[in-house]
Amino acid sequence: MEDKVHGAFVGEKINKVRWKPKDLIESDIFLTGSWDNETNQLVLWLYPPNEDDADIYPCTIGTHPHDGDVTELKFINSNTFVVSSSVGSVKLLKIDNKEPHLAEFKEMVSWDNIHYFSFGGSSPCTGLACFEEDIVSVGEDGRLLLLTARQKKPVRRIEGADSCSLRCVCFLKHNEVLTGNLRGQMKVWDLKSSTDKPASTFMLSGEQIGASCVMHHPTQRHMVLAGGEDGSLTVWDLRHNTFPVTLLSAHSDTVSELQFHPDRPEHLFTCSTSGEVWHWNTSSMSRHARLGTTDFPRDENPWLNSDVAKHRLEVFTLMPQLHKPVNSLDVNMNRIVCGCDNEAVYVFKNVVL
Amino acid sequence: MTDRRSSNLTYRHTDILNVSIFIAIATLRVRIVIKFTIRVQHLIDRGIYDLCLWRLGSKSYVKLKMDKARTFVIPDKVCRRAGLSAVWFPSNKLAAHAYRHVTAHSQDKYSEFAPCEAMVHLVRFDVMLFDPIARKLINESNGTFLAGQKLVAQAGGTDIRGELLKLSRQYRSIVRACLENLQSEASKIESSRKEVCLELVVIFYNVEFLWHLCEILYVDVIPGDVVLPQIMEWIKFHFFHYERQAKGILSGEYGSSVLDNGAENEPEYWNTIIGLVLQGRLDGARALLKLHSASPSEPFKSVDYVMRTMPQYSVFGGLSLTEFNMRWKGWQNETACKLRAGTFASRKELELIMKLMVGDEEAFLEVKDQCGTWYQFMASWLLYTEPTVKSFDLSYHAHQCIAKFGGISRLKHSDLILLALMESDLHQVIRLIEQTSENGWFAAHLTNLLHHCGCLKILDSQQGNQSVSLATNLHEQLLLNYGTLLMSHRSLWQVGISYLDHCSAEGRAHIEVLLPTLPLGSEARALKIIQVARDRDLHNIVASTSKIMGMRSYQQRRLGNALTWALRSQDAGFATYLANKFLELYSREGKFHSLDLLDNLGSCMLVSDRLTFLGKYCEFHQLYHAGEFRDAAALLVSLLASRLAPKSFWMTLLTDALPLLESNDIVLTSEDTYELLNSMEELLGEGQIPDFGDTPGSNKLTTVQDQSVDTNSVVEEKVKLIRLALARNLARSLNHEGCLVD
Incomplete structure (x- = not known):
């Protein structure tokens, strides 16, 4: 396993890392955003998939200074991405990749200071979610903003979306978003509704465990997975009710990010501030389901079959536990990149799917 | 403190002013006068004027080196007229500001300087290690360091010397990678960064050079303690000038006349051969000699024979030490005979080489300058006089050779470290290393490694029986210094903590003091700090950090978030206070704030009676409305x-x-x-x-x-x-x- 991990020290703590999407073929460029530095920056790295030569390291092909910590990065198409900052702004940037080894960043739209405290300065923007060109951002100020890549003026703002700091957000449908806050309260918002009230509210768990990340299943968007500050994974089926279907105690500390494999949703990847990177494989469960050897209904999602499934979840660790938090990971084909607080990025090649 | 944007002050670089700053260091309870020397340079940093750096050293260092006080100029008009005062800022910073002495009898009025722009200048030490390239080294070596501690903890008494040697090599490869990065950076740009990079290259080259010898002498276990082969490797590795020249000559780079007229026409031909012989690279020397136009002649053939037959000691060569010594003596006698018989007399250069190979002192003095340094000289001398020298004899030979190179007084700092290494005076080694200018990285990591190898125990036996082990003390002190230094950096505090973690005596206390001084910033950062504190069972820091975050929310009038922080840390008093605020607001406005929170308090409302009441009262309203x-x-x-x-x-x-x-x-x-x-x-x-x-x-x-x-x-x-x-x-x-x- 070890030889498939490739680490490179980058000299700044990485808060977010994303592959630059490329249609149908493996992406060879990823983007990192740093945090906690005196001057933070966005860096574009070229890492060609080369099986023979093990000594190729990711090399920088473009940098862009960033005001405040990079709190989230999301690509909305193959060369445009949205970045949120701890100074309360969201920016839409375009990568101008004229030459293979030289890229430039161009600022398309900048929504400055959209997150702020009514009494006392700017508020960090903590999360972003995108649905095509729609962007929804949340911040410590409890505001929820709907933006669109096409205009500078926010489409909608829900002022007191939460009385606590919002920590994560994801789109359920084109008009529905789910937010999670510092105390684990999850709210579903209907963006078309004229009132500033959530469509439904539920808790991550009975205790005051903050929600650190939330993600829907790529093909079954009603199935939502959330990571908690205690390292647990919670699964909901939002079609039925708002009680968790499954609660898995997973990592030993905050789940910092979770990502489904975009093309193979039976694979899930999680990382945590305890320095772990895990690969969850549910394909054996799905296979059993297909063969009809178990009691699952045919089309059932294994994540939603709590009791039976728990014992058959296959979990692999992708590398030995790191001594510093792993903040972010992203999946592309069979390569995974993750960014950590030990100022390194690690790329896992040939992850067995 | 003025905001950067609102200030239009420009520094005049001609402003020169001598200021004495009296700094009372509360912790030491002494007054230290530091004279600041004048040099105008500033860094503008995050809206605060940072006057950058100039080595004041650690506190104790200041005390020791008071005579080397330096002066810096604070470019501030008000300071110049009014005078200056300064206080320590958490972790290695000085905050300097204009000062007017005020007593109980002073009149309460505007000073004669008003209106003016009052500023606080933060003066901090220039830490070379915080250079962007060197930061990679900090983080990478941190991984190795932690791996080492884990290894030792798991070993439980079993022999891990082999593993420790691997770690030592890993450290060196990290330094070499850093050197490579620095060199490529230096070759790339023309700006002022180039200078910094080259300066760092010198420092880290030296680190690697010293570490390598240290590894040979103390970390590596050499059977029979025959260290010379390793020392020769060390010399060959770092001094490759002659090898490069030889390659040049062999590949014909020095001219096309080699094959026609013989290579001896190359100006550096003989020097290169002698250089190779001195480093024991006999294969190279033979190859060069073959290029000589007279190489088929008898003297050349004899030299080739002598070189070919010189016995080489190798642990795995199958020869016992005595047997090797016999063969070696035999070979040298044979060569000496040939010399006396005048076999090489016709060729002066060959005769010199042969004299070197039989360990002729005069011949060695003749080529002294070609050796460059006393340690290269020593290695060559030992190679042809005492190839099986034991490491404890090195000290004697080192002194002999130093005497030939002008005595102790002409030694540079790194020479002194080498000498101390050969004298097995590790205490001196560490003390000298501490004074090198890479901010404690070298001393901390090397000492840690030596500590695990058990080398530092010698220190204790030398110092007699003391209640507290000197070695442990020294080791811990260095880690503390390094860890504390890292804690002073905005971003590297997590790395710093992992060093303090391994200081058994005072590490925890240091963390307890330093962790709360970190600026909290966003909630994400605060949560990371809390996580670090929680992992170490520092409950009071978890509580106080949560309280600060709660109070901050409260001051921003975000009662809901404040209550969340109070609940996270189970702070009953704060929760009660906030519950009262909620009730007060309700009485005044007739509606509840943060209902989304209050309606969903769940079991955590039990933290305080007042909060329970608040939660239940909200529930009453909910039921009523339903x-x-x-x-x-x-x-x-x-x-x-x-x-x-x-x-x-x-x-x-x-x-x-x-x-x-x-x-x-x-x-x-x-x-x-x-x-x-x-x-x-x-x-x-x-x-x-x-x-x-x-x-x-x-x-x-x-x-x-x-x-x-x-x-x-x-x-x-x-x-x-x-x-x-x-x-x-x-x-x-x-x-x-x-x-x-x-």
Whole structure:
């Protein structure tokens, strides 16, 4: 396993890392955003998939200074991405990749200071979610903003979306978003509704465990997975009710990010501030389901079959536990990149799917 | 402190001014006078003027080196006129500002400098290690360091020398990678960064050079203690000038005449061969000699033979030490005979080489300059006089060779370290390394490695029996210094913590002091700091950090978030305070803030009684609005009966009961009504009625008598209404209950 991990020290703590999407073929460029530095920056790295030569390291092909910590990065198409900052702004940037080894960043739209405290300065923007060109951002100020890549003026703002700091957000449908806050309260918002009230509210768990990340299943968007500050994974089926279907105690500390494999949703990847990177494989469960050897209904999602499934979840660790938090990971084909607080990025090649 | 944007001050670089700063270091309880030398240079950093750096050293260092005081200029007009004062800022910073002495007798008026732009200048040490390229080294070596500690912890007494050697090599490869990065950076740019990079290259080259020898002498276990082969490797690795030249000559780079006229026409031909011989690279020397136009002649053939047959000691060569020595002596005698017989007399250069190879002192003195340094000289000398020298003899030979190179007084700093290494005086080694300028990285990591190898135990035996082990002390002190230094960096505090973690005696105390001084910033950063504190069971830091975050939210008037932080740290006092604020706001505005939070408190409302009441009261409202009057009524009564509600709030609760008492269906039983009556009487009996609504912001109790007539009449009216409703409900409920019994 070890030889498939490739680490490179980058000299700044990485808060977010994303592959630059490329249609149908493996992406060879990823983007990192740093945090906690005196001057933070966005860096574009070229890492060609080369099986023979093990000594190729990711090399920088473009940098862009960033005001405040990079709190989230999301690509909305193959060369445009949205970045949120701890100074309360969201920016839409375009990568101008004229030459293979030289890229430039161009600022398309900048929504400055959209997150702020009514009494006392700017508020960090903590999360972003995108649905095509729609962007929804949340911040410590409890505001929820709907933006669109096409205009500078926010489409909608829900002022007191939460009385606590919002920590994560994801789109359920084109008009529905789910937010999670510092105390684990999850709210579903209907963006078309004229009132500033959530469509439904539920808790991550009975205790005051903050929600650190939330993600829907790529093909079954009603199935939502959330990571908690205690390292647990919670699964909901939002079609039925708002009680968790499954609660898995997973990592030993905050789940910092979770990502489904975009093309193979039976694979899930999680990382945590305890320095772990895990690969969850549910394909054996799905296979059993297909063969009809178990009691699952045919089309059932294994994540939603709590009791039976728990014992058959296959979990692999992708590398030995790191001594510093792993903040972010992203999946592309069979390569995974993750960014950590030990100022390194690690790329896992040939992850067995 | 002026904001950068609003200030239009420009520094005049000609401003030169001598200032003495008196700094009282509270922790040391001494006054140290530091003279700042003048040099105008500044860095503007995050809106604060940072005057960058200039090595003041650690506190103790300042004390020791007072005579080497340096002066810096603070470019500030006000300071120049008024004088200057400074205080220590957490972790290695000085905050300098204009100062005027004020006593109890000073007049309270504007100073003669007003109006002026008052600024605080932060002066901090220039830490070379924080250079972007060197930062990679910090983090990478941190991984190796932690791997080492884990290894030792798991070994439990088994021999891990082999593993430690691997770690030592890993450290060196990290340094070499850093050197490579620095060199490529230096070759790339033309700006001032180039200078910094080259300076760092020199420092880290030296580090690697010294570490390598240290590894040979102390970390690597060499069977039979025959260190010379390793030392030769070390010399060959770092001094490759002659090898490069030889390659040049062999590949014909020096001219095309080699094959026609012989290579001896190359100007550096003989020097290169002698250089190769001195480093023991005999294969190279032979290859070069073959290029000589007279190489087929007899003297050349003899030299080739001598070189070919020189016995090489190798641990795995199958020869015992005595056997090797015999062969070696035989070979040298044979060569000496040839020399005496004049075999090489026709060729002066060959004769010199042969003399070197039999260890002729005069010949060695002749080529002394070609060796460059005393240690290269020593290695060559030992190679041809005592190839099986033991490491404890190195000290003697080192002194001999140093004497030939002008004595101890001409040694440079790194030479002194090498000498101390050969003398096995590790204490001196570490002391000297500490004075090198890479900010403690080298000393901390090397000492740690040596500590695990058990090399530092020698220090203790030398120093006699002391209650506290000197070695452990030294080791820990270096780690503490390095860890503390990292903690002073905005971003590297997590790395710093991992060093302090491994200081058994004082590390925890240091973390306890340093962790709370970190600026919190965003919640994400605060959560990371809390996580670090929680992992180390530093509950008071978890609590205080949560409290700060809570207070910050409170000051931003975000009661909901403040309460969340209070609940996270189970802070009952703060939760009570916030619950009171919520109730106060409710009394004033008639609606609750942060209902999304209050309606979903769950079991955590049990943290404080007041919060429980608040949660339950919100629940009452929820039930009431949902139309579940019976449950609402029961909850209301239980709130009063259990005395959970604060007295000041009873009147509000009783008023809330009014519509329930007056509802068409009977929702309050006679028992409930008695309970309400009881509460009412108790409240009125004490003569205390709260004055909510009149004086916003206070919830203190005032007596009825003190109230204005207006308020009094309102309250009296309310009491009357409640009494009436209670009486009517009592009648209805008794009637109803009576019917039920029948």
